[in-house]
Amino acid sequence: MEDSLTVTDNRTGRTYEIPVADGAIRAPDLRQIKVDDDDFGLLSYDPAFLNTASCRSSITEIDGDRGILRYRGYPIEQLAEHGSYLETAHLLLFGELPTEAELEVWTHEITYHTFVHENVKQLMQGFRYDAHPMGMLISVVAALSTFYPEASRVDDADVRMLQVHRLIAKVPTIAAWSYRHSRGLPYVYPDNDLGFTANFLSMMFKMAEPRFEAHPALVRALEVLFILHADHEQNCSANAMRSIGSSKVDPYSALAGAAAALYGPLHGGANEAVLKMLAEIGNLKNIPAFVEKVKAGEGRLMGFGHRIYKNYDPRAKIIKQVADEVFEVTGRNAMLDIALELEKIALEDEYFVSRKLYPNVDFYSGIIYQALGLPVAMFPVMFAIPRTAGWLAQWLELVQDPEQKIARPRQLYVGSDVRDYVPAGKRRAVAATV
Numbered sequence: 386m387e388d389s390l391t392v393t394d395n396r397t398g399r400t401y402e403i404p405v406a407d408g409a410i411r412a413p414d415l416r417q418i419k420v421d422d423d424d425f426g427l428l429s430y431d432p433a434f435l436n437t438a439s440c441r442s443s444i445t446e447i448d449g450d451r452g453i454l455r456y457r458g459y460p461i462e463q464l465a466e467h468g469s470y471l472e473t474a475h476l477l478l479f480g481e482l483p484t485e486a487e488l489e490v491w492t493h494e495i496t497y498h499t500f501v502h503e504n505v506k507q508l509m510q511g512f513r514y515d516a517h518p519m520g521m522l523i524s525v526v527a528a529l530s531t532f533y534p535e536a537s538r539v540d541d542a543d544v545r546m547l548q549v550h551r552l553i554a555k556v557p558t559i560a561a562w563s564y565r566h567s568r569g570l571p572y573v574y575p576d577n578d579l580g581f582t583a584n585f586l587s588m589m590f591k592m593a594e595p596r597f598e599a600h601p602a603l604v605r606a607l608e609v610l611f612i613l614h615a616d617h618e619q620n621c622s623a624n625a626m627r628s629i630g631s632s633k634v635d636p637y638s639a640l641a642g643a644a645a646a647l648y649g650p651l652h653g654g655a656n657e658a659v660l661k662m663l664a665e666i667g668n669l670k671n672i673p674a675f676v677e678k679v680k681a682g683e684g685r686l687m688g689f690g691h692r693i694y695k696n697y698d699p700r701a702k703i704i705k706q707v708a709d710e711v712f713e714v715t716g717r718n719a720m721l722d723i724a725l726e727l728e729k730i731a732l733e734d735e736y737f738v739s740r741k742l743y744p745n746v747d748f749y750s751g752i753i754y755q756a757l758g759l760p761v762a763m764f765p766v767m768f769a770i771p772r773t774a775g776w777l778a779q780w781l782e783l784v785q786d787p788e789q790k791i792a793r794p795r796q797l798y799v800g801s802d803v804r805d806y807v808p809a810g811k812r813r814a815v816a817a818t819v
């Protein structure tokens with residue numbers, strides 16, 4: 386069998402052989418298909434990239450039909466059960482799990498960079514008292530490029546690596562401080578005797594005690610959540626990271642753009658919507674009526690369904706277990722009972738079964754964050770901390786890929802044909818719409 390596609394252009398009757406590799410054709414191969422010599426050549430039109438691969442990647446593999454998520458070949462279930470976040474970040478960034486010696490060096494590098502310049506603190510203090518922590522995180526990450534101007538040398542491997550260390554280490558500090566700021570609390574400096582996650586919790590919640598000691602079960606739960614959220618291949622924010630990074634801008638500017646993409650409710654905000662929905666249901670007895678409303682097309686069951694996972698979201702299974710462990714420490718939350726019952730009813734209902742709608746990672750993550758004492762505004766920030774490793778892994782792959790150039794899609798122009806300039810006084814008024 387030939388690895389090619391035979392295409393007949395019915396406009397001209399001509400036939401073309403287009404090579405197929407890795408289950409894809411190359412869109413530029415379509416350009417040879419022309420009606421005449423003046424024709425630009427055939428384009429493929431794919432708003433929202435529904436069927437366009439923008440890169441070759443060896444970082445994360447998702448098989449939505451089989452419910453598979455693997456980082457560099459390792460099943461997410463095994464990483465969540467046995468791994469740590471820093472090990473996972475090393476795996477995503479460098480392709481392999483670290484040896485004991487490598488992990489020691491890697492942990493040291495990250496720990497060494499957790500502090501930020503005092504001017505960063507002053508910058509953060511300039512935000513309004515009620516600034517949204519995600520807006521602060523995005524802005525302050527972008528501002529880091531002014532502290533490390535050498536970061537613009539993205540073709541230098543050593544320079545790149547230094548920024549990777551800095552970003553993974555400093556994002557949790559900035560994230561925690563943005564929360565402290567929104568609460569009017571003093572910023573807590575990193576405690577470098579603590580692990581990555583325990584230190585983050587200390588920067589979030591420490592008050593007058595000499596050392597904040599988070600419950601080990603909660604530290605582990607957060608570690609698992611960080612592992613589950615570390616990467617998810619070419620999603621909206623990873624695509625933003627790559628698109629911005631393709632201009633060869635420094636990684637702080639690119640990562641701020643990726644975080645901005647994550648801020649949107651269609652990406653990092655679904656767990657907040659789940660909490661709102663559970664609060665609206667309010668009581669177990671209201672669940673059947675709520676489900677009927679959803680089935681009648683009045684709203685969606687938030688935290689259910691996924692564009693890619695049409696069997697189940699493997700992260701949802703793990704997160705449900707984490708929820709049980711967290712609630713053993715924090716005490717049971719009424720929201721959890723509603724969520725469990727809602728899930729049970731939906732999974733037995735023909736409407737959800739026939740549409741392959743299963744709980745996704747966000748069905749339980751918001752309830753867990755709430756149990757950990759985090760306000761809803763911090764949810765996208767909690768996503769951005771671990772995803773920093775994924776964004777950077779995607780960026781490193783991009784800048785080292787000889788096939789990549791500046792990302793610059795084509796368009797199908799559907800606007801006015803050529804027309805002559807008219808002086809302002811002679812123009813006809815038209816309602817301005819955007």
Ligand code: ACO
Nearest residue numbers: 652655679685686687688689690691692740742745746747
């Ligand atoms: N509740 C009720 N019905 C749903 C839901 C839902 N959550 N999701 C999809 N459906 C229905 C649709 O109405 C449609 O029904 P129809 O065929 O009768 O018209 C069918 O299932 C297919 O839905 P699509 O919108 O085509 O599915 P798509 O893959 O485009 O959407 C999405 C995926 C956006 C995640 C969707 O399932 C949804 O809105 N879920 C709720 C929001 C949510 O939880 N988002 C988080 C995603 S995970 C993440 O981003 C980390």
